[in-house]
Amino acid sequence: MEVLRRWKAGWGYPTSLLCCYGFFSTVKPMEPFLIPYMTGPDKNLTVEQVNNEIFPVWTYSYLSVLVPVFLLTDWLRYKPVVVFQSLNLFITTALLLWLQGVAAMQAMQFFYGVVTACEVAYFSYIYSVVDLTRYRKATSYCRSVQLLGYTMGSVLGQLLLSFNLMTYNNILVLTLVLTSIALVTSCFLPMPQRSMFFHRSLGDDRERKSSTGIVAGSEGGALSSPSALDERGGSSNAPSRAKSSSDEPVEAGGSEERPALPGGCLSILAQLWRDFLECYSSRQLLYWSVWWALATCGYNQTVNYVQVLWEHVEPSQNITVYNGAVEAVSNLCGAATAYGIGFTQVNWAQWGELALGIFSGLGAASLFLMTYAGNIWVCYISYILFKTLYMLLITIAMFQIAAELSMERYALIFGANNFGALVLQTVITSIVVDSRGLGLNIVTQFIIYGSYFSAIALLFLVRGVYCLVTQPQHKDPPASELTPRPEDTERVHSF
Template sequence: MSLADWRSSWKYPTVILCVYGFFCSTRPSEPYLTPYLVGPDKNLTLEEVNNQMFPVWTYSYLVLLFPVFLATDYLHYKPLVVLQGIAFIVTYLLLLFAQGIMAMQAVEFAFGLSSATEVAYYSYIYSVVPSTKYQLVTGQCRSATLIGYTAGSVIGQILVSAAGVSYFVLNIISMTCVSIAFLTSWLLPTPQHSMFFHRDLTANIVEKKMSNGQASIDNDIHSPKNTCPSNLSVDVSDIPNEFEPAEFVELPLNPLPGSAVVSPMVVFLQLWRDFLNCYTNKSLLLWSVWWALATCGYLQVTNYVQTLWTTVEANATVYNGGVEAISTLTAATSAFAVGYINVDWAVWGEVALGAFSTLDAAILIVMALAENIWVCYGLYILFKGSYMFLITISTFMIAKTLTLERYALVFGVNTFMALALQTVLTAIVVDSRGLGLDVLTQFLIYGGYFGFISLVYILKGACTLQRHCCQRSSEREMDDAIVHHVDHAPL
């Protein structure tokens, strides 16, 4: 394959995106953010970091998520990937050279922007890769970020423990890595179409049609009803209403000219209709609610766990980087293991959600009460592995019934709801304008929060199991009746 052919294939943007994701995630200073802030470099107090600085990330992430989600699609993905690189650079410039609590709040706003623009990174690939490669490429991109984060944590731990490198130097290394990622983002090709605003006229949705009990589809994508005029006009009533996933015609890798911009009103109406269709499905709603609730708690824990570690053992040798690396690998292993567990999650999933949420509640309460840093480290690794195990199951159960557009919508809504809940929790429990509680009390509350989740899902799981057992019992009785009828039937 020549260089020109390779650059025009799906492999080129995949490689660039993986390189970008690796360097964006390789940030050796991240596990040591709190020690850096409360140390001589920034000289902030734990209360300022915990109650005034960190909440800004939650608020900015929530406010920016929805407009960034729309801008990502409207601007063809690449500008938002570049913007993420800029946001990372601004974050580390401020961390390195700015002083004072207001400057550190600006750090959290910039980091909130980088978090919100992450949607561009994970959705970009679907616009330049054929659908048959979605699973492969998604795994490669996520693996790249995972490897980058693990590498950054390991490098940070080695430099701190073995070489005695300062946290300031770690931030310089992180700044270098995200700058490389920013330069790499410019090499990405700009997609010619997107999921919502920029439709490719050569790619048309082929809806399922039921006729004589058989599913049939219209393969003639060039028929008059599928031809769009130059001034695109879309009838909202033509948007599919069914919850069943629509089938798609394979997109050509290099789409033909003829992309048309869909009006924002049509896009919003389509999103609203898809939203109603998706969330009226009780099973999807149940898994989505847990997804949002648990992600809210997980983000709170990971956001404030460094503050907890610093509180428990302020003068100890810091092994945050090693713990983050081990916890990430443990989480990846637990998520990978889901694919090899043969369980009917439609029956046992709710019980599993409730049981593991109970475990998470106990972990967080013990972490708040423990006075040993190694206990806190070990429990955090267990907590992260438990969450990743369950979120993988939840993601699979939600995604298996969705088309690509609805996948983006549902997980966007779930993330927004998680951030909205996190914002409420942060404003009440953490923010100095709210209760402004210390971090130990916060973790007790987070433990109670997961305890509430476990109670709800254990009760719901018990109902599901009872209904399943009754159904199996009825089926056995029916089978026995049929056998009895056949045995006593006259010859």
């Protein structure tokens, strides 16, 4: 009993519950087959309705609630938002299962946009209940469990359909059961006593003053503080490498909470704005962030609408679809590539922007191949290549930014980069996809996405060559500074 009591009072109990929640909320066997289900006899929608009227709602919903959710997540201390996310996930699945028609499916996409926006609470919760000395390990567990859930969901859906073990509706019922387990689990999470911004402890303030800031005299205003956070393609924090003031680990819940400041909310928002301006004054951080926002926008558009392209190339009524297997393989390849990059000895500060240009160009080529090949297997292979390349590059970008920032500042920059990506994605969706805009067909859309990544590739190729030509050669930094470590890369977000 004493061991159990200590376990509940320590970091293992909340981490275990969060891992359980992360697993059951990400096992979605129906997700890779959403287009065949919605355009089949169960929902009887057309591809054009799904593409031009239903799917755009997710983007608009995500953008409209992202900023309020980001602030409320910290103010409410994470757990209420985690519970709210699981409730919205349950509603999303229920709407998809029981309702019919375009309006109902648009409502389903709205609730799913809320689910996506609440993803920030999942990893932020760890910071509030786990000591910084254990944050890396806890984040690794939770991220690995999420990746396992995504992969198992895709494999499970593929097996159930390939062997005719379940219909689409039965798979949705199974998903509803799994979501219910996640909802119940979220209710048992301990309520944190502190948060990153609004409910800080006195120890947090002392640590923040000693670990944040820009190093004067460094090239481009390089930012210093030994921490790294990870995020999805939407919404995760990688571990801080800051040390506590004591050699002994102290549980997060034991810190004394700071009393509220006069004009507390406005003071915090003003501090966030100052941190925002100070961080982006670093030219190197700014360039990596620009790529992050641009590429994440194009990646999200591709992943969101690729099933529509597959349906166009080979209607699901004609063959047995392997969408689930392709998603599983792409997740595994992306995770393996992100992990493997930690063992390469490359000075990404010098060669990184050129790598961004080259690999973005390969991503554009895979999109064009997917669009013009007219063969479903070529589409599948091209998609795996595209997703793997993005996972590789986002890992490098996350590390290059996170290694120079404190935890609070990386959380801010991470949110700002993804918000920028979402704003750009909303503009593209409203003009290119939405039926109230141009309402282009899926082939034309993917030609635009391929051209978009070609422009990104050209921009960073030029920038990378310029840096190599104009900047003096520096001595190679220590190996520990060259690439992300395996502990960091294994947690890159699988969107």
